[in-house]
Amino acid sequence: MPMAKEPRAWIQIGVDIERVERFRKEMPPSGHFFSTIFTKREIEYCVSKVDPPIHFAGTFAAKEAAHKAVNRLTTNRILITSFEVTHGKDGAPNVSYTGKDSETKKVDIKISVSHTTEDAIAIALATLPS
Amino acid sequence: MTESGSTSIIESSLKNYIVKEIAVGSDSPPIGDDTKLIESGVLDSLSILKLVMFIEERFGVKVGADEVVPENFETLGAIVEFVRQKKG
Numbered sequence: 001m002p003m004a005k006e007p008r009a010w011i012q013i014g015v016d017i018e019r020v021e022r023f024r025k026e027m028p029p030s031g032h033f034f035s036t037i038f039t040k041r042e043i044e045y046c047v048s049k050v051d052p053p054i055h056f057a058g059t060f061a062a063k064e065a066a067h068k069a070v071n072r073l074t075t076n077r078i079l080i081t082s083f084e085v086t087h088g089k090d091g092a093p094n095v096s097y098t099g100k101d102s103e104t105k106k107v108d109i110k111i112s113v114s115h116t117t118e119d120a121i122a123i124a125l126a127t128l129p130s
Numbered sequence: 131m132t133e134s135g136s137t138s139i140i141e142s143s144l145k146n147y148i149v150k151e152i153a154v155g156s157d158s159p160p161i162g163d164d165t166k167l168i169e170s171g172v173l174d175s176l177s178i179l180k181l182v183m184f185i186e187e188r189f190g191v192k193v194g195a196d197e198v199v200p201e202n203f204e205t206l207g208a209i210v211e212f213v214r215q216k217k218g
Contacts, residue, residue, distance in 0.1 A: 022176060036183055064175050079195035080175060099195075 010128050014068025016061040017121040023060070024053035039084045039098075057120035058093075058113045059085045066095045066109050069126035076101050085111070095124065103128075136217075140189070141210045147184050148206070152177045163207040168200055178203055185209075191216040 026033045029047050038046070038059065046055040067080040082099035095111045097104050106129060113122040145161060153161070153172050167173040173181065181203065182193045191213070202212040 016175075018176065032183060032187075033180070037179055060176065067175075077196050077199060079198055080179070082195070 010073075010130060012069045012072040012126050014065040014070070014072070014124045014126070015122070016064035016068065017119055018057040018061045018064075020053050020057045020115070020118055020120060023056040027053060029056070037081060042085055045085075045087060051117070054115050054117060054120065058115045058122065061120045061122035062093055062095055062111050062113050062124070065122040065124035066097075066111060066126065069124040070097065070104060070107055070109065073107060073126050073128050074101070074103050076103060078104055083109075137210060137214055140213050140217075141206065143188060144181075144185075144209055144213070145206060147188075148172065148181070151184075152180065161206055163210075164205050166204060167206065167209075168204050173203060181209070185213055185216075189213055189217055 029043055029052060034043055034056070038056065042059050046052045046059060049055045062085045063080050063083045066083045067078065070083075071078055078097070078099060078101060082097055082104075083095050084098050085093055085095050087093055093111050093113050095109050097107065097109070099105075108127045108129070110125040110127075111122060113120065115121065141163075148161060148167070161167070161172070165172070168178075178198065182198060185191065186193055193216070197212070201208065203209055
């Protein structure tokens with residue numbers, strides 16, 4: 001009997017945790033490290049906070065969680081820097097794909113981020129509409 | 131410069147950067163050509179991005195999104211070969 005083909009997944013999750021210290025030691029935020037990894041809007045958001053490294057860690061964790069979830073869902077390889085984290089008026093984070101891959105553009109991504117002064121963690125839920 | 135001389139310079143430069151900038155303070159194993167850098171936890175997503183920045187600056191090459199894959203960064207030998215091919 002032929003083997004049943006495994007159904008394609010339409011939902012995937014991704015999680016990431018980052019040490020705040022790793023971002024603190026790369027300060028100041030005007031350096032090449034930050035401009036390569038983060039968008040201008042992300043940097044503006046993080047430096048507007050009292051302790052920016054905490055928010056750089058949280059933003060990176062969100063991008064990496066989204067990256068993991070989306071790369072498990074789609075067939076193309078996407079770089080982590082193709083994701084941007086923004087915040088709504090209520091402060092809740094949103095993540096969006098800013099690249100050109102047409103399949104990845106269809107993916108809906110939900111994100112949740114939390115942090116202490118030492119670590120930041122994010123979980124992403126990626127959904128590909130049927 | 132011979133090909134082996136060029137490879138040796140690339141290797142020592144990359145190893146020096148990984149040991150001094152990435153593996154600092156960690157309990158990582160001594161890094162040889164075949165040490166599994168991702169599997170052993172020496173490299174993660176953030177440190178791979180830092181390494182990509184270093185490679186672009188140090189060797190004057192551009193690393194594409196589709197090249198930032200585990201196969202190119204899993205060992206020092208793989209990274210050296212990747213950089214050597216990028217430099218042509």
